[in-house]
Amino acid sequence: MDYGPGEQPGQIVYLKSSLSGREPHDVLAYRAEHPQFPHEPTRDQFFDERQFESYRALGYFIASQLFDANATDVPDIAAWFEARRHEARRTSSVEAGAPGSSR
DSSP states (O other): OOOOTTSOOOOOOOOOOOOOSOSOHHHHHHHHHOTTTTSOOSSOOOOOHHHHHHHHHHHHHHHHHHHTTTTTSOSSHHHHHHHHHHHHHHHHHHHTTOTTSOO
16 A cells, blocks of 8 residues: 555555464354354444354454464564565465465
């Protein structure tokens, strides 16, 4: 992202909620009872405590997996972003069953 003359360029991190099956038990239990989770319709803006906590816990889990596990393996933020792009490309090709993937 370009903030203008004389400013440092920026990066945006967009995290989409998804489930891998490795989430905390309470998040997976909520999913078992609510099959649309984590993509429930937003027309009902009045989350009960359990629904709110499930989304919060899922977001925390996703962010901690992304940031905590890799916090010490790169020297600077630019290298961190490049490492995440590399991981995303590798994961996408494996999930798609691309030639040369380990699937």
